[in-house]
Amino acid sequence: MEDNFHTIVLGTGLVESIIAGALARSGKSVLHLDQQDRYGGSWPTLNIRQLLDWVDEHGSGMGKEVDNHVKTIVENGSAHVGSSIPIYFTDNESQGYKHVELRIYGSSIPERDHKEVDVDTTISIDVASIPLTDGTSTRQSVIRETVQNKLDNTLKHYAIGGLTSDILNRTIDRIIHSLPPTSTVTIDILPHVQQLATYANLLSKSRQFNIDLAPKLVSCTGSMVDNLMDSGIGRYLEFKGVERTYMYTQAGEQGPHFDRVPVSKEDVFQDKELRYVDKRRLMKFLTFAMEHEEQLDVLDGYQDKPYRELIEEKFSISTRLADAIVFALAATNGDAHNVTAMEGLSRTKRFMTSIGKFGPFAYLVPLYGGGSEIAQAYCRVCAVYGGIYMLDHPVSQLCMDENKEKVTGVIGRDGVEYKCEWLVAGTDYLPSSFLDGSDQGAWQWVNMAVAITSAPFHNEVNEVNLTVFPPQSHPYGSYILTVGHGTQVCPEGYYIVFYSTLCGDDEAKSDDALQSALSATLNVDEDPISSQPKPLLLLKYKRRIRQIPPSSLPFNLISCRGPDDTLDYDGALKEAKDAFDIILANEPDRLFLPRPEEMDEE
Structure with missing residues (x-):
């Protein structure tokens, strides 16, 4: 494989993918790398299992294994002559999110209605009778074993399976933590079993979900739809x-x-x-x-x-x-x-x-997702015109000339140095020294939520609708996008509801605004007399809008920000077009994603 390219692109986010496709279409050699094993970069679309992994990584500081591998490579050195700067992708990527909270709601257990003999879901423990320590056992381990046995038997009785050990262990932890500090305790684990029933149901349909963590719309008269039609890339999309x-x-x-x-x-x-x-x-x-x-x-x-x-x-x-x-x-x-x-x-x-x-x-x-689906279409153009793709390929170092004024390439997971004239990178791939040098105080946060429901909250049933929640006490309103099975992002009978509002200068008011929108549409508090649909899953998180000024970067490094706060994709296309014009400033006759000749022949 060759190791010298006109442009190396790090990350398969929407902006990076448009730039890669446009440069390859103009005859430039492009190497497109992504540390993750899927397309989308900072515009991710995830199935249920991927979503649970994402929550683990961003909600509890997990997912540092790759960065540790990168650190080992850096400490062992490389063959690059000049200067190099380590890149810690996972640390950078995790800083783009905060306040990640996942809640799974309990659901009915269909099998429970068909059992001739119901199972007792209560646990009674005489804590005082259990010795504090007894050889290899302790009071804590005995309590845990008792809870686990009851839970295992109950799940088996109701034929609830397909759950991961992590989910089961966390449920056991929650049950134990809910036990009152008394000498004798009795607790009904049915609510936890109903919650696990929801988990099992969603996991069994995991691949039928495509959950967009940066949802946007395509304006019918916007620049994105014009580009998709004029370039022929729209043929790859629905x-x-x-x-x-x-x-x-x-x-x-x-x-x-x-x-x-x-x-x-x-x-x-x-x-x-x-x-x-x-x-x-x-x-x-x-x-x-x-x-x-x-x-x-x-x-x-x-x-x-x-x-x-x-x-x-x-x-x-x-x-x-x-x-x-x-x-x-x-x-x-x-x-x-x-x-x-x-x-x-x-x-x-x-x-x-x-x-x-x-x-x-x-x-x-x-259909099938949002920005990541559009990004894949542009990646396909890049590949058709000779671009080389490597997913699941961490980058350990950014290579610079001796004066640290120009990027000369990157060092990949395999230790190979790939050289380039230009480097295009998502914010997550930038060395911390570049991020620290930018005005992070000007970066904004967007308050987001995603809910999965089995019924729409509007009386009218339609596959796609947009709901506007005007500002109340917060200066920013909320936008609520509901999509159903017709968009191929969830199974039939399910809906995904996306919420977003800018945080602005007052995150507390932003939290209140988001909660008001949630409470006005879904029964998030499980009110027994509410007529609103209760969600099966509710994910809350804040996503950061990061933008690095060119003045803090080497002249031949283009930084691509992630999704902004606008409703459509036109801003991403403009950012990509501006980057294309900078990279090919000495070739003004080069067109940005021109119409393919075969389309004219048709």
Whole structure:
């Protein structure tokens, strides 16, 4: 295998994969490495087993084995002449997440209803009668053995299997920790058995789940969909439209509820909640948004004012509809006060013109996963045009020239030095000295949650919908994406619900905002009288948006940030295009992912 390349790309995240595909398409030699054994990098899509492993690694500091291997390589030295900097991928990657919490909810046990003789799930232990120590046994080991035997027998009775030893041991630990500090204890382990039933059910369907930890949408008129179509890469992908958009509101006689967001003339006039005068005002405003470039005089000094002021003051739109326009149509996932009228109108027009391009919706979701699925499509282009791929291949060192001004290559797991003119790397692959030199205080956190349910929380059943939760006490709203079996990310009869909101300067308020969105949609607190669906699994985590300024990096090293806080993938495409232009600045005639000749022949 050759060891000299025009560009080495570290990580198969979306931005890195687009750059790799574009460079290979332009005739450049590309080596694409990823420390992990799957595509996606910092845009991961995981099945159930992978998700549980991910939680272990990010929730308890596990997963350092590879970094220890890297450390051994570094300490043993290498054949590189010049300077080298060690890379500790797992440490870097784990710093991109915090507050990872997984909760598994108990579910019914179907086999329990068919047993002629039910099993006793209570444990009674006379703690005082057990000696503190008896040869090789201790009171603690006797209690543990008693709990384990009862649990094993109960699981066998209800035919609950397929559980890992880690899951079983953790359940036993939880049962023991819940025992009261009394001389005689009695506890019913049925809730724990029901929780294990959920585990077993999800694990048995593990590969039917594709859980996206950085969910986004594809705008029907966005730059990403244009690039996928023009380059032919879209042929490798399938999509499904976002069928409905909802808005949470606390106003009206109904109390807190969800309204469908009207996105067409038919929707507006079929909405029974809207007064006739509101319908007229809304249609007038939407018509203006579509034609605002030709009617700038109507703005009358509102151009640079907050978008909401234009909507409410100039067009007398109600608060409820203003929320729908600002947060659903214009998708201002941030402080709405900073979005000007001109920017808001452009976003609204983009949303409206998106409807009808592929169907009665403005957004698409990729089938089989999100960003990682799109990343694989660009990787496929790279491979077709000669790119070399090595997954599950840790990189131990970044090689520099003697003056540490230029990257000259990397040293892989095999100890081989691979040379390059340019290096493109996800943030997780950067040496800590580069990360420490950036303004980490400017990095933002996004508050995320993922729930798996067996029923939708909206009364209408549809495969894909977007729900907007406007800001309450927190300056940022929450976006909730629900996907079902039709997107090929979960088995039939299941739904995955994704939640996201920016943390901003107040993480506590962000936590409250996320919890409000969860409580308004799912029975997360297991209220026995709630009509909301109870989740089977709920994962909470915070994801960091990391961006390294070029000034802190060698000139021939391009750092790719992970997913940002926007609703769609267009930012990732722009970042990749900017990197392509920098790398091939001396070849201005090179086109970014041009249309394949065979498509013209077709």
